[in-house]
Amino acid sequence: MSPKRIVLRFGTDISVKPIVYRLVKDYDLVVNIVKADVNPQKEGTMVLEVIGDQSERGFDYLREIGVSVQDLNQEVIRNDAKCVMCGACTAICPTGALYMERSSMEVKFDGDNCVVCQLCVKVCPMRAMEVRL
Numbered sequence: 001m002s003p004k005r006i007v008l009r010f011g012t013d014i015s016v017k018p019i020v021y022r023l024v025k026d027y028d029l030v031v032n033i034v035k036a037d038v039n040p041q042k043e044g045t046m047v048l049e050v051i052g053d054q055s056e057r058g059f060d061y062l063r064e065i066g067v068s069v070q071d072l073n074q075e076v077i078r079n080d081a082k083c084v085m086c087g088a089c090t091a092i093c094p095t096g097a098l099y100m101e102r103s104s105m106e107v108k109f110d111g112d113n114c115v116v117c118q119l120c121v122k123v124c125p126m127r128a129m130e131v132r133l
Helices: 019-027 055-064 088-092 119-123
Strands: 004-010 030-037 044-051 068-071 075-078 098-101 106-109 129-132
Touching: 004 055, 019 030, 019 044, 019 055, 044 055, 055 068, 088 098, 088 119, 119 129
Parallel strands: none
Antiparallel strands: 004 044, 004 068, 030 044, 075 129, 098 106
């Protein structure tokens, strides 16, 4: 069974709860935390790879407690032909997947750090950031 990749987004009230522990203990899931930005009293984001027969039940549990669960079957790509290197996307990217390389003043995109939040898609004036299924 191959792992299912998901993105979790949750509010400040959930950031201190042991949600990964509950997935492992209550639903017998194997969880690999690919990326996490979790701080007490702040909104959080996690990218997980999950394996297990009860994964959908575990995801239902997360939704019940107020966690947004998004399949990571999409990816964000940059259309280099449209990009004018304005940097609008770099200011909004929560993971640093989009960043300005200072020496060349070029916008760089590291897809491995992208959590498909799609904020860059919304702010790009040239529509150079696109979502691919």
